[in-house]
Amino acid sequence: MKKSIFIIIITIIIFLSLPTPSLSLSKPCNKNDENTLFQIKKSLNNPYHLASWQNTLDCCHWYCVKCNKTTGRIIELTIFSGNISAQIPPEVGNLPYLQTLLFRKLTNLTGQIPSTITKLTHLTMLRLSWTNLSGPIPSFISQLTNLNYLDLSFNNLTGSIPPELATLPNLGTLHLDRNKLTGTIPGSFGMFKTVPYLYLSHNQLTGDVPKSLGYLNFTWIDFSRNQLTGDLSMFFGTNKTIQVADFSRNNFEFNLSEMEVSGTLSHLDLNHNKVYGSLPEAFTSESLQYLNVSYNRLCGKIPQGGNMQRFDNTSYFHNRCLCGLPLPRC
Numbered sequence: 251m252k253k254s255i256f257i258i259i260i261t262i263i264i265f266l267s268l269p270t271p272s273l274s275l276s277k278p279c280n281k282n283d284e285n286t287l288f289q290i291k292k293s294l295n296n297p298y299h300l301a302s303w304q305n306t307l308d309c310c311h312w313y314c315v316k317c318n319k320t321t322g323r324i325i326e327l328t329i330f331s332g333n334i335s336a337q338i339p340p341e342v343g344n345l346p347y348l349q350t351l352l353f354r355k356l357t358n359l360t361g362q363i364p365s366t367i368t369k370l371t372h373l374t375m376l377r378l379s380w381t382n383l384s385g386p387i388p389s390f391i392s393q394l395t396n397l398n399y400l401d402l403s404f405n406n407l408t409g410s411i412p413p414e415l416a417t418l419p420n421l422g423t424l425h426l427d428r429n430k431l432t433g434t435i436p437g438s439f440g441m442f443k444t445v446p447y448l449y450l451s452h453n454q455l456t457g458d459v460p461k462s463l464g465y466l467n468f469t470w471i472d473f474s475r476n477q478l479t480g481d482l483s484m485f486f487g488t489n490k491t492i493q494v495a496d497f498s499r500n501n502f503e504f505n506l507s508e509m510e511v512s513g514t515l516s517h518l519d520l521n522h523n524k525v526y527g528s529l530p531e532a533f534t535s536e537s538l539q540y541l542n543v544s545y546n547r548l549c550g551k552i553p554q555g556g557n558m559q560r561f562d563n564t565s566y567f568h569n570r571c572l573c574g575l576p577l578p579r580c
């Protein structure tokens with residue numbers, strides 16, 4: 251009796267000391283996905299960055315990928331900051347369960363955005379950023395209807411913004427900043443179903459901002475460093491929920507005197523435009539934590555109250571005739 255208990259204990263000890271994979275419930279990597287990853291590695295010219303991509307190791311354990319543990323399918327491909335001189339392999343379209351696709355900080359990644367990504371219907375995050383991609387922003391991106399996060403910033407993309415992007419029903423963030431985009435902001439951007447954080451800065455966009463954008467409640471907008479014109483009243487008003495707005499370094503030209511702002515606005519940058527009139531009383535709202543109206547054509551006394559006297563004098567300098575604290579008295 252004692253002997254059999256001893257044997258049972260020994261058996262349990264041996265069983266527990268076995269390598270974990272035999273106990274683990276995760277499925278091995280899908281063979282089709284493994285083959286696709288090998289093709290991708292080859293298309294990227296077998297970079298050192300992907301040295302762990304070897305058939306001696308289950309591909310769910312490779313660097314830069316993530317599997318669904320139940321299905322063994324690749325759901326993330328995130329290639330970040332390597333020495334890779336190539337184009338985006340069209341084979342990425344053959345990872346049908348991909349939810350996240352990221353190529354970032356790869357300055358020798360060139361070429362255009364491949365149309366094969368339209369096959370990635372589960373994609374929620376697409377980040378092709380800080381690379382050297384060129385050519386247009388393809389309108390076929392609008393076929394990726396599950397996209398929540400689209401980032402094409404810091405590239406060499408040219409042409410205009412495709413109006414079709416506004417049909418993406420779940421878009422929470424849109425980064426098209428730091429490219430060489432031209433043309434106007436599409437009027438369709440007033441029809442987003444969910445209202446994205448919108449970053450269009452550091453491009454060569456021109457024309458008036460479409461009035462239709464006033465149909466939505468934006469919370470975060472960065473249009474800085476373009477050549478945009480017209481006025482911005484559609485984003486503001488006591489009704490609106492905008493929090494952060496950077497319109498600096500454009501050609502906006504309007505009378506600021508009657509601008510109404512809601513209690514949600516915390517950051518407003520209008521520096522380097524052609525804004526005229528005077529600073530509205532509404533800017534004395536306690537919610538306003540950052541203001542920069544420097545390098546415009548404003549006049550009159552800086553309203554007293556809120557944080558208006560706490561802002562640096564560089565928030566106000568280089569205007570036609572603004573005066574009063576923190577600038578010299580009127």
Ligand SMILES: *[C@@H]1O[C@H](CO)[C@@H](O)[C@H](O)[C@H]1NC(C)=O
Nearest residue numbers: 317318319320321322325349
């Ligand atoms: C993994 O796949 C299963 C089965 O399709 C699904 O229920 C689950 O939500 C997936 N998990 C992730 C993290 O995608």
Ligand SMILES: *[C@@H]1O[C@H](CO)[C@@H](O)[C@H](O)[C@H]1NC(C)=O
Nearest residue numbers: 332333334335356357358359
């Ligand atoms: C990019 O390619 C050039 C030329 O081959 C090489 O000198 C440079 O180190 C590469 N840079 C990176 C970050 O990959």
Ligand SMILES: *[C@@H]1O[C@H](CO)[C@@H](O)[C@H](O)[C@H]1NC(C)=O
Nearest residue numbers: 295297298332333334335358
């Ligand atoms: C990138 O790789 C190229 C060729 O393999 C090499 O000449 C270059 O020095 C590498 N650059 C960096 C930044 O490692």
Ligand SMILES: *[C@@H]1O[C@H](CO)[C@@H](O)[C@H](O)[C@H]1NC(C)=O
Nearest residue numbers: 357358359360381382384406
């Ligand atoms: C980007 O690509 C262009 C050619 O298309 C090349 O002249 C330039 O050096 C590249 N920039 C970087 C940062 O690799």
Ligand SMILES: *[C@@H]1O[C@H](CO)[C@@H](O)[C@H](O)[C@H]1NC(C)=O
Nearest residue numbers: 357380381382383404405406
């Ligand atoms: C864009 O291309 C130019 C040359 O064509 C290059 O100097 C620049 O570094 C590239 N920009 C990016 C973000 O790669």
Ligand SMILES: *[C@@H]1O[C@H](CO)[C@@H](O)[C@H](O)[C@H]1NC(C)=O
Nearest residue numbers: 464465466467488489490491
């Ligand atoms: C914006 O949000 C405010 C507060 O939630 C709401 O009262 C207003 O109707 C909204 N306006 C639009 C244009 O959706």
Ligand SMILES: *[C@@H]1O[C@H](CO)[C@@H](O)[C@H](O)[C@H]1NC(C)=O
Nearest residue numbers: 465466486487488489490510
């Ligand atoms: C506030 O929003 C509502 C609905 O979005 C609109 O009917 C109303 O005219 C707006 N009021 C102001 C002062 O803009």
Ligand SMILES: *[C@@H]1O[C@H](CO)[C@@H](O)[C@H](O)[C@H]1NC(C)=O
Nearest residue numbers: 504505506507508526527528
């Ligand atoms: C701006 O609007 C205010 C209020 O309507 C008006 O008094 C002022 O003359 C306008 N300023 C200019 C420069 O048009």
Ligand SMILES: *[C@@H]1O[C@H](CO)[C@@H](O)[C@H](O)[C@H]1NC(C)=O
Nearest residue numbers: 521542543544545562564565
């Ligand atoms: C306001 O913008 C001007 C112009 O870019 C800059 O020189 C100044 O430092 C800014 N002031 C603050 C407080 O950010």
Ligand SMILES: *[C@@H]1O[C@H](CO)[C@@H](O)[C@H](O)[C@H]1NC(C)=O
Nearest residue numbers: 562563564567568576577578
């Ligand atoms: C801003 O304030 C600094 C000191 O805080 C002062 O030297 C400077 O002259 C002021 N500039 C203007 C335009 O008032």
